[in-house]
Amino acid sequence: MSENHNPKTSIVLFGATGDLAKRKLYPSIYNLYITGKLSEQFVVIGIARRPWDDQTLRDNVRKAIEEAHLPTDNIEQFCNHFFYLPFDVTDTKSYQRLNQRLQELETEFHIPGNRIYYMAMAPEFFGTIAIQLKNEGVTQSDGWNRLVIEKPFGHDLPSAQKLNNEIREAFTEDQIYRIDHYLGKEMVQNIEVIRFANAIFEPLWNNRHISNIQITSSEVLGVEDRGGYYETSGALRDMVQNHLLQMVLLLSMDPPIRLATDEVRSEKIKVLRAVRSISSEEADDYFIRGQYDAGTIQDHQVPGYRSEKNVNPESKTETFVSGKLMIDNHRWAGVPFYVRTGKRMAQKSTKIVVQFKDLPLNVYTQKNEKQDSSIHPNLLVIHIQPDEGITLILNGKKIGLLGETIPVKLDYSHTSVDGVNTPEAYERLIYDCMLGDATNFAHWDEVNLSWALIDPISEAWSDSNKDIAKYEAGTMGPIESERLLEKDGFKWWPLEKL
Ligand SMILES: NC(=O)C1=CN([C@@H]2O[C@H](COP(=O)(O)OP(=O)(O)OC[C@H]3O[C@@H](n4cnc5c(N)ncnc54)[C@H](OP(=O)(O)O)[C@@H]3O)[C@@H](O)[C@H]2O)C=CC1
Ligand SMILES: O=C1O[C@H](COP(=O)(O)O)[C@@H](O)[C@H](O)[C@H]1O
Numbered sequence: 001m002s003e004n005h006n007p008k009t010s011i012v013l014f015g016a017t018g019d020l021a022k023r024k025l026y027p028s029i030y031n032l033y034i035t036g037k038l039s040e041q042f043v044v045i046g047i048a049r050r051p052w053d054d055q056t057l058r059d060n061v062r063k064a065i066e067e068a069h070l071p072t073d074n075i076e077q078f079c080n081h082f083f084y085l086p087f088d089v090t091d092t093k094s095y096q097r098l099n100q101r102l103q104e105l106e107t108e109f110h111i112p113g114n115r116i117y118y119m120a121m122a123p124e125f126f127g128t129i130a131i132q133l134k135n136e137g138v139t140q141s142d143g144w145n146r147l148v149i150e151k152p153f154g155h156d157l158p159s160a161q162k163l164n165n166e167i168r169e170a171f172t173e174d175q176i177y178r179i180d181h182y183l184g185k186e187m188v189q190n191i192e193v194i195r196f197a198n199a200i201f202e203p204l205w206n207n208r209h210i211s212n213i214q215i216t217s218s219e220v221l222g223v224e225d226r227g228g229y230y231e232t233s234g235a236l237r238d239m240v241q242n243h244l245l246q247m248v249l250l251l252s253m254d255p256p257i258r259l260a261t262d263e264v265r266s267e268k269i270k271v272l273r274a275v276r277s278i279s280s281e282e283a284d285d286y287f288i289r290g291q292y293d294a295g296t297i298q299d300h301q302v303p304g305y306r307s308e309k310n311v312n313p314e315s316k317t318e319t320f321v322s323g324k325l326m327i328d329n330h331r332w333a334g335v336p337f338y339v340r341t342g343k344r345m346a347q348k349s350t351k352i353v354v355q356f357k358d359l360p361l362n363v364y365t366q367k368n369e370k371q372d373s374s375i376h377p378n379l380l381v382i383h384i385q386p387d388e389g390i391t392l393i394l395n396g397k398k399i400g401l402l403g404e405t406i407p408v409k410l411d412y413s414h415t416s417v418d419g420v421n422t423p424e425a426y427e428r429l430i431y432d433c434m435l436g437d438a439t440n441f442a443h444w445d446e447v448n449l450s451w452a453l454i455d456p457i458s459e460a461w462s463d464s465n466k467d468i469a470k471y472e473a474g475t476m477g478p479i480e481s482e483r484l485l486e487k488d489g490f491k492w493w494p495l496e497k498l
Contacts, residue, residue, distance in 0.1 A: 006039035007434040008111045010102055014089060014129055015120035016046025016057060020150065025120060026061045027068035028427035033078050034071070037431055043105045045098070046084045057084040081109075089121070089129050095136035102138070113143030116433060119150055127166030134170035148177045148433055151242060152233065153442070156458065157451035164444055173444060177433045182243040183440040184425030184432075186414065187384040191250040191352075192264075194382065194390065201380075202255070204356065206331045211377070212490050214338045214353040215247050217384075218345035218476065220297055223319070227310030234458070235321040236289070239341040241454045246442070247352065247384075248275075248337050252327055261439040265446070272449045274329040283460035286325075288469065288480040289318035292344040295473030302344060302473045316468045318461065319343045322481035324488075336488055340481060344473040346496075350384035353493045364395070364405050376407035381498045388414035391498060 011029070015021055032038045046057045058079040065075060085101055087094035106113060117133060119126050126149055132138075139145045147167060154160025167176060182188050195201055204210065217239060223230045230238065249268040256263035278286045293304040306313050320342030327337065356378040364375055381391040389412050396408035432440055469478040476492070485491055 006037065007114065008039055008041035009114045009116055009434050010042070010106060010111055011044045011116045011118055012098065012102070013044055013046050013118045013120060014125070015048060016084065017048040017050045017052065017060070018120055020120045022060065022064045024424070024426045025118070026064040027070055028424050028430055030065050030070060030078055031424065031427050032431055034074055041109050041111050042081055043109050043111065044082045045101060045105070046082065047087060047089065047098070049086060049088050051086055052084050054082065054084050058082050089125050092132055092136065095132045095138055099136060099138045113141030115141055115143065115145050116148060117146070118148040123152055123163065127163055130167040130170040139170065144436065145171070146175050146177055146433055147171045148179060150179050152237065153178055153447050154451060155232065155237065156455050157448070160447055160451050174438065177438055178442040178447060179429060180242050180246055180442050181425040181429065182246055184429040185384055187382060187388045188247060188250065189440065191247070191382065196255050207333055207335045209357055210335055211355050211357045212336045212338060213251060214355070214492060215244055215340070216492070216495060217244060217341040217350040218347055219343045220345065220348045222292070222302060222344050223305065223308050223311070225309065227308045231311055231315060231317050234317045235319055235341055235343070236454060236458055240321055240323065240339060241450050242442070244339040244341060245450050248325060248339065251352065252332055252337065254331070261437065264439050265443045269443065269445045269449065271327060271329070272446060274327050275453060276326040276328050277453060278456055280456040280460035280463070283457045287321060287323035287457050288478070288484055289461060290320035290342065290469045290471045290478035290480070291317065292319050292473045293470045295344070295475065297344065297474040304473070318468060320471060320477045322477060322484055324484060338485060340477065340492065342477050346474055346476050348386060349495050351495050351498060352382040352384065353498065354380040364403065375405055379493065379498070
């Protein structure tokens with residue numbers, strides 16, 4: 001690989017002792033190393049308050065990689081690139097020590113001043129860190145400087161604007177990489193390929209041929225140890241404002257003129273501007289929410305949300321959201337985009353179902369009019385996770401029976417064809433950031449518009465006196481979610497059968 005593909009980089013990891021670093025970032029950086037995408041000219045400086053030293057960090061990195069079940073042949077060599085600097089990020093004086101340590105290590109590892117600052121910490125620190133990095137001259141290196149920001153990017157539009165203003169004091173928009181890990185998923189990245197590299201789909205990709213699109217991201221897990229965070233967030237802010245909306249944009253945007261970052265972003269922003277605003281008064285017509293009660297999942301009894309750690313026993317926080325988005329432009333007018341996400345649901349699954357319109361006249365439906373019609377709508381299913389692939393559901397002839405049809409599936413499963421596990425989303429995104437490719441990161445305009453869309457809905461819910469609808473853990477959400485589609489004449493397609 002050329003040097004361009006093996007960037008020489010220092011990564012300053014704020015929050016090096018935390019959960020995200022351990023579960024996602026260390027295994028991802030290691031995978032980049034063992035797959036040859038990182039040169040030997042890289043270092044990671046971990047920062048947190050704990051009084052660790054280089055060796056303690058290395059021991060923890062090794063443990064994280066072992067726990068991720070990755071092959072450990074190169075682990076010693078890899079860990080020697082890790083260094084630890086204990087400090088409180090609110091202590092301004094410590095940033096000079098950081099700069100000095102970076103310069104020493106850049107000399108030792110022949111790194112030309114390229115620096116990534118990865119904020120794997122609580123969001124209240126993001127602004128302070130960015131400003132201190134600038135004020136103390138850390139960002140004045142000879143190479144490039146990039147800032148990676150974890151979610152949540154704000155809590156609503158005003159807080160997101162405040163955070164953005166703070167980080168923009170120190171970094172320009174093109175130096176900022178706002179992580180949305182769904183944009184790093186293999187099959188989310190595949191949406192553009194399916195749409196723009198196949199002659200059979202693009203002509204049909206509009207309101208003349210598509211009746212509705214359904215996006216589900218369901219989880220089996222509850223809030224685990226994140227009750228405190230989740231209480232202030234809820235499913236709408238945690239999943240819909242970012243991950244689900246990003247999938248809607250990739251499905252609905254016009255083809256970019258080139259696959260360049262600015263072109264893709266500009267198409268996403270254009271379609272986001274066409275998403276119909278929903279006022280607080282209209283919120284209940286478009287979005288419904290729910291909260292899980294106790295139930296049984298995979299033969300295990302699980303508690304209700306209100307009994308979880310750090311959760312208010314009278315909490316009205318939603319753990320489930322189902323909603324309808326309308327895009328008021330020529331391509332999509334009249335086509336609902338339904339989104340649904342929740343915790344403690346029946347299965348862990350993210351799928352997109354594109355339902356095509358029925359034929360204006362179908363001789364097989366006509367023929368079967370008096371019987372139960374066996375014609376199935378054509379569906380394109382994009383399996384995002386845990387299985388990765390595409391299914392096209394067509395109608396075929398029922399074997400032996402003249403004039404009777406049966407739904408047939410054309411399946412492409414990614415793992416069964418390639419026989420390999422696809423890279424972790426974080427692995428791709430860290431690598432993209434090293435290469436300076438911001439296509440799969442959220443631009444400020446996307447974040448800005450998405451909060452503007454979501455805020456009236458969360459305001460309506462926080463002002464409401466109504467109790468929240470409950471759903472039993474292990475189900476697909478409250479009945480209201482089914483009704484949302486029924487009133488438009490549709491139904492959620494059962495994911496386990498697709
Ligand atoms: N965990 C996950 O799966 C996900 C996390 N995120 C986001 O990533 C970020 C980090 O999350 P997570 O790793 O779970 O959080 P943790 O609470 O596990 O980690 C927080 C880190 O910040 C450090 N820290 C806290 N205060 C200070 C301080 N004043 N100075 C220096 N270091 C400090 C802690 O170390 P110490 O105590 O030693 O100082 C620790 O390393 C958050 O923004 C979260 O929303 C996003 C998606 C998923
Ligand atoms: O960002 C988040 O995503 C996870 C779900 O991610 P996935 O890749 O497992 O689908 C969710 O559990 C978490 O609450 C949210 O913050």
